[in-house]
Amino acid sequence: MNILSYIDKQELRALTTADNWQAAYVVAVNVALVVAGFALPALWHHPIAWILASILLAGRALGFAILMHDTAHLSFFTSRKVNQWMGKWTFGALPNVPYAAYRRGHLEHHRTAGTGADPDLAFVSGYPATRASLARKFLRDISGINGIKGIIYQFQSTDRGALYPFFVMHGLIIAALWTLGSIQVYACWWLGQLFAYPLLLRLRVMGEHGGVPDHMDRDPRRSTATTLAGPIARLLIAPNFVNYHVEHHMAATVPGYKLPTLHKLLRARGYFDVAEYLATSYWAVIRRCTALNRNAAKRLTKGARGTLDTMR
Numbered sequence: 001m002n003i004l005s006y007i008d009k010q011e012l013r014a015l016t017t018a019d020n021w022q023a024a025y026v027v028a029v030n031v032a033l034v035v036a037g038f039a040l041p042a043l044w045h046h047p048i049a050w051i052l053a054s055i056l057l058a059g060r061a062l063g064f065a066i067l068m069h070d071t072a073h074l075s076f077f078t079s080r081k082v083n084q085w086m087g088k089w090t091f092g093a094l095p096n097v098p099y100a101a102y103r104r105g106h107l108e109h110h111r112t113a114g115t116g117a118d119p120d121l122a123f124v125s126g127y128p129a130t131r132a133s134l135a136r137k138f139l140r141d142i143s144g145i146n147g148i149k150g151i152i153y154q155f156q157s158t159d160r161g162a163l164y165p166f167f168v169m170h171g172l173i174i175a176a177l178w179t180l181g182s183i184q185v186y187a188c189w190w191l192g193q194l195f196a197y198p199l200l201l202r203l204r205v206m207g208e209h210g211g212v213p214d215h216m217d218r219d220p221r222r223s224t225a226t227t228l229a230g231p232i233a234r235l236l237i238a239p240n241f242v243n244y245h246v247e248h249h250m251a252a253t254v255p256g257y258k259l260p261t262l263h264k265l266l267r268a269r270g271y272f273d274v275a276e277y278l279a280t281s282y283w284a285v286i287r288r289c290t291a292l293n294r295n296a297a298k299r300l301t302k303g304a305r306g307t308l309d310t311m312r
Helices: 009-016 020-043 047-072 080-091 099-112 131-143 145-154 160-179 183-195 197-209 231-236 245-250 256-268 282-288 307-311
Strands: none
Touching: 009 256, 020 047, 020 160, 020 183, 020 256, 047 080, 047 099, 047 183, 047 197, 047 231, 047 256, 080 099, 080 160, 099 160, 131 145, 131 197, 145 183, 145 197, 160 183, 183 197, 197 245, 197 282, 245 256
């Protein structure tokens, strides 16, 4: 389905034009949330503060990964070089996702979405899953099993240079916390990676492509889904407008901060009249991705490898 069936060329041109001021605002919000994540346990010496900080920082790891995703499409800032530099040295550096490798794989996902050649298909082909299978997946996420796997994978890059942005970024964080006398709260980052990030990542992936009507349909209305997200979901599971995923596959060069506008236009013009394209919450996503034993999907064993392996 061509997006120009619903919006005209002038509207599309406006939507695909990056806005550096909007981009800067989004970056500032994300940075402020990272600062808040470390400040909370530094100022409130209580176990609850550590738990909340770890969850918040896990959400920001996902948030920075989404910002890197936007720069991988070269659509977040007006400058190609700024997109590439920020994607590598800032956005990808915090969650330790190598920019160049991610960009290659993600653009291939967009080129082949809705076909058997999609490298990300293996991560979602198992949905809908049985209730027992989904419960086991969630248990592996929150128990730290998948978190350990994810952390190990982060440092298995064959290109040592790909890790430099991570060491620079985290070195700066450690230096700042050391200077402020709160080096101990740096542990919250890794607690979040162990116990919260895998679950948040899984729910995000489920919301985008899990349990959709037909993975083999090139029409993103059939192979992709959009999820309406409340404040908590936007903070943790769907940061930086990533929940507008049908819209993203319809027009991948629309920067994330303009996807809500695109969503409103498409919705007003009847694009989402069929409910299967749109989940009203992440609880609805979980229900969509859950099946009785006899309806469980057949999981693919081949496909892309990487941090999303824990999604299987």
